[in-house]
Amino acid sequence: MTNADRAELRAAADSVLARLVSDSTGTARLREDQWRAIEALVADRRRALVVQRTGWGKSAVYFVATSLLRARGSGPTVIVSPLLALMRNQVEAAARAGIRARTINSSNTEEWETVQAEVAAGEVDVLLVSPERLNNPDFRDQVLPSLAAATGLLVVDEAHCISDWGHDFRPDYRRLRTMLADLPPGVPVLATTATANARVTADVAEQLGTGAGTDALVLRGPLDRESLSLGVLQLPDAAHRLAWLADHLGELPGSGIIYTLTVAAAEEVTAYLRQCGHVVASYTGRTENADRQQAEDDLIANRVKALVATSALGMGFDKPDLGFVVHLGSPSSPIAYYQQVGRAGRGVEHAEVLLLPGREDEAIWKYFASVAFPPEEMVRRTLDVLAAADRPLSLPALEPLVELRRTRLETMLKVLDVDGAVHRVKGGWTATGRPWTYDAERYAWVARQREAEQQAMRDYARSTDCRMEFLRLRLDDEQAAPCGRCDNCAGARFSDKVSAAALDAARGELGRPGTDLEPRKMWPTGLTAVGIGLKGRIPEGEQSFTGRALGRLSDIGWGNRLRPMVDARAADAPVPDDMLGAVVTVLSDWAKGPGGWASGAADAPARPAGVVTVASRARPVLVGSLGSRIADVGRMPLLGSVEYAPEQSDRHFPRTNSAQRVRALHEAFVVPEPLAEAVAQADGPVLLVDDYADSGWTLAVASRLLLRAGAKGVFPLVLAVQS
Known part of the structure; x- marks a missing residue:
C-alpha cells in the first residue's frame, strides 16, 4: 500500500471515529497509537496485541478497523468478549458508527439461530461471542469452523483472561487457539487488555501467536490515569466503614461504583445505604439479567448515586463520567484492583478512588x-x-x-x-x-504468584509512597512515577470521622441476627450409579421446614464473629453469652415471622416441642452448649442427639460436591432408640441444632432420619451458614 493509500485510509478511519463518538463537527481524530493499531490490522493484515489503560480507546480500534475492512469486502468481525455488560455497551456503540452488531451469549439463547442466519447472509458486521460458547459442542463443531473461515477480523477483548497468570483466568478462552489455527491466511487478529503485567503479556502473546517470532505489533502504553485520585481509609471495623459510606457518599463526585468482595456484603451494604436515604442498587452474580440491565441503565443515566457491586460488574462496563470507585474490602491482586478502579474518570477531569480494607478480606481471599x-x-x-x-x-x-x-x-x-x-x-x-x-x-508458581499479589495489596494499603506509582510498578509500567494526586502525594482529601448516628445505625444493621436457611429439596443426580437409591425430589414428609442461621460467613457483620469460631483450627468452647442472646433473638423473630409457629397464620406449624443436636467431632462442646442453653431458655426438653453410626465414628466426610457429601453422609448418622421414642412422642416439631451449615446436606440427612423416626416436623437452627 502506497503512502497516498495510507493517507486516504487514515482519513476514512477518522471519519468512522467521528460517527462512533457522535462528533457532528467531523473534527475527531484518532490518536497516533490507535492509528498504528488500525493500520497494522487493515493495511498490513497483521496481528496486534494492545495493552493500554482503561479509557485509552481500544474499542475504537476494532470498530474503526471493522468498518474499513467491511468496506473492502472482508467478512464480519468476531469479538470474543467476557461479560454481558460489555456486549450491551458494544452493540450500542457500534450502531452509532453504522456498524451492525449482534451477540451470542447465555442471555439470548432464543436468538441464536436467527443471529447465525444473519451472519451467514452477510447482514452482520460484528458478532460478539461469549467465551463459553467456544467450548459448547454444537457451536464448536457446527458454527465455529464456518465462522472462522468467514471471519474478517478476530478480536480477543480482555485478553488477560486467556492466561492463568492473569487475575481473571477463564479456561474457555483457550479454545481460541483452535479458532486461530482455522483462520485463513491474512486474517488480522487484535488482542486487547488494560490489565496485564509483563508475564501476562508474554503469555497472552504466545498463546495468540502475537509474540516474538511473528510479524506482530505490540502496543504497550503507560498506565497512569491522570483523572484518578487514589486513597486508602483505615477504619476500625465494618460498622465504621458502613457509617463512613452513609456520611460521605454524597460528597463523592457524580455517580459511581461501590465494590464489595461478596454477594452477601453487596446486599447488606445496599440495604443499609437505602435505609440511610441514599439511592443505590445492588449488582451481583445473583442479580437477574433484566435487573442488571436496569441497574446499568440507571447508573449511566445518573438515576442512582452508586451501584453496590461485586466483580460481576468488572470488565467492559462503560460510563465515561463515572465519578468514583470505592472498594469496601480489598481485592486480592493489584492488577484486579487497577482494572476495577479504571472504570472511573474516563471522561471527566477528576474522579475519586478509595479503598476501605477490612479484616475479613483475608478469609475471603483464602476461600477464592x-x-x-x-x-x-x-x-x-x-x-x-x-x-x-x-x-x-x-x-x-x-x-x-x-x-x-x-x-x-x-x-x-x-x-x-x-x-x-x-x-x-x-x-x-x-x-x-x-x-x-x-x-x-506451573501450578505451584501460579499459587506463589497469588500469594505475592495478596501481599502486594497488604503493602498497598499500608504504603506511604505514591499509590498510582505502586500500582503501575506492579503492572510492570516502565514509565511509572509519582502521580502528585493520591493521598500520599497530595494529602488525604477525606476525613475518617463518622457520625454517631450513622455508626449506631450501621451497628444495628450489621448486628441484626438471622438469615433464612432453605432446606434441600432435590437429591443430587447420579447417586444410583454408586449404589444409593435416592433420586429426584425429596418427599415433603422427609424435608425440614425452612431453618435459620445466626449469620452468613460472607457477611461483613456477623461473618467476622462467626468465621474464627468455625475455623478448623479454632478451639472448642461453649457458646458465648452474647452470641446466645443473638440466637434467642433469631428464635423470637422466627416464631413471629412469616411461616413462624407464633405468627398466627392458619397454616402455621406447631411450636417446637424439644431440642435435638447433631453430633459433632470438631466442636462437641460448642454444639452441646448451644443445644442445652436453647432448651433452657425456651423451656423445652433436650431430647438427645443424632449420632454417628459406630462404624462411621472415624470416617472422613468430604466437603466437596453434593453427590460426594450425600454419598458419605447417607449411612453416617443414626437416631438412637431413646431419641426416636422421644421425637415420636413429642407434641410438636423439634428444633435441630448444629454449629455450621456448608452444603446443607448434614441437616437434610439428619432431618430425614428424624422425620422417618416419627418427628412431626424439623426446624434447623445453626450459628453459621456458608453463604
Whole structure:
C-alpha cells in the first residue's frame, strides 16, 4: 500500500471515529497509537496485541478497523468478549458508527439461530461471542469452523483472561487457539487488555501467536490515569466503614461504583445505604439479567448515586463520567484492583478512588484461592473415571465419583479439554486417551504468584509512597512515577470521622441476627450409579421446614464473629453469652415471622416441642452448649442427639460436591432408640441444632432420619451458614 493509500485510509478511519463518538463537527481524530493499531490490522493484515489503560480507546480500534475492512469486502468481525455488560455497551456503540452488531451469549439463547442466519447472509458486521460458547459442542463443531473461515477480523477483548497468570483466568478462552489455527491466511487478529503485567503479556502473546517470532505489533502504553485520585481509609471495623459510606457518599463526585468482595456484603451494604436515604442498587452474580440491565441503565443515566457491586460488574462496563470507585474490602491482586478502579474518570477531569480494607478480606481471599487447579491425584482420578466409562459423563454423573465441587470440576475439565486429555461432546465429557502431564511446577508458581499479589495489596494499603506509582510498578509500567494526586502525594482529601448516628445505625444493621436457611429439596443426580437409591425430589414428609442461621460467613457483620469460631483450627468452647442472646433473638423473630409457629397464620406449624443436636467431632462442646442453653431458655426438653453410626465414628466426610457429601453422609448418622421414642412422642416439631451449615446436606440427612423416626416436623437452627 502506497503512502497516498495510507493517507486516504487514515482519513476514512477518522471519519468512522467521528460517527462512533457522535462528533457532528467531523473534527475527531484518532490518536497516533490507535492509528498504528488500525493500520497494522487493515493495511498490513497483521496481528496486534494492545495493552493500554482503561479509557485509552481500544474499542475504537476494532470498530474503526471493522468498518474499513467491511468496506473492502472482508467478512464480519468476531469479538470474543467476557461479560454481558460489555456486549450491551458494544452493540450500542457500534450502531452509532453504522456498524451492525449482534451477540451470542447465555442471555439470548432464543436468538441464536436467527443471529447465525444473519451472519451467514452477510447482514452482520460484528458478532460478539461469549467465551463459553467456544467450548459448547454444537457451536464448536457446527458454527465455529464456518465462522472462522468467514471471519474478517478476530478480536480477543480482555485478553488477560486467556492466561492463568492473569487475575481473571477463564479456561474457555483457550479454545481460541483452535479458532486461530482455522483462520485463513491474512486474517488480522487484535488482542486487547488494560490489565496485564509483563508475564501476562508474554503469555497472552504466545498463546495468540502475537509474540516474538511473528510479524506482530505490540502496543504497550503507560498506565497512569491522570483523572484518578487514589486513597486508602483505615477504619476500625465494618460498622465504621458502613457509617463512613452513609456520611460521605454524597460528597463523592457524580455517580459511581461501590465494590464489595461478596454477594452477601453487596446486599447488606445496599440495604443499609437505602435505609440511610441514599439511592443505590445492588449488582451481583445473583442479580437477574433484566435487573442488571436496569441497574446499568440507571447508573449511566445518573438515576442512582452508586451501584453496590461485586466483580460481576468488572470488565467492559462503560460510563465515561463515572465519578468514583470505592472498594469496601480489598481485592486480592493489584492488577484486579487497577482494572476495577479504571472504570472511573474516563471522561471527566477528576474522579475519586478509595479503598476501605477490612479484616475479613483475608478469609475471603483464602476461600477464592481454594478453587485453584486441583492436586494431581484428583485430576488422575477424574481421567480414570472418564476412561472407564462406556459413555460420555455429565458433570452431575461425575460428581458422585470424584471429590470436587462442580465449579472446580468444570474448570478443571475445560483446561484438560484444551490440553487434549478430555473432549466435551453432547451428553458430557469423554477421555481421549492422549498422554497428559500434570504441570506441578506451573501450578505451584501460579499459587506463589497469588500469594505475592495478596501481599502486594497488604503493602498497598499500608504504603506511604505514591499509590498510582505502586500500582503501575506492579503492572510492570516502565514509565511509572509519582502521580502528585493520591493521598500520599497530595494529602488525604477525606476525613475518617463518622457520625454517631450513622455508626449506631450501621451497628444495628450489621448486628441484626438471622438469615433464612432453605432446606434441600432435590437429591443430587447420579447417586444410583454408586449404589444409593435416592433420586429426584425429596418427599415433603422427609424435608425440614425452612431453618435459620445466626449469620452468613460472607457477611461483613456477623461473618467476622462467626468465621474464627468455625475455623478448623479454632478451639472448642461453649457458646458465648452474647452470641446466645443473638440466637434467642433469631428464635423470637422466627416464631413471629412469616411461616413462624407464633405468627398466627392458619397454616402455621406447631411450636417446637424439644431440642435435638447433631453430633459433632470438631466442636462437641460448642454444639452441646448451644443445644442445652436453647432448651433452657425456651423451656423445652433436650431430647438427645443424632449420632454417628459406630462404624462411621472415624470416617472422613468430604466437603466437596453434593453427590460426594450425600454419598458419605447417607449411612453416617443414626437416631438412637431413646431419641426416636422421644421425637415420636413429642407434641410438636423439634428444633435441630448444629454449629455450621456448608452444603446443607448434614441437616437434610439428619432431618430425614428424624422425620422417618416419627418427628412431626424439623426446624434447623445453626450459628453459621456458608453463604
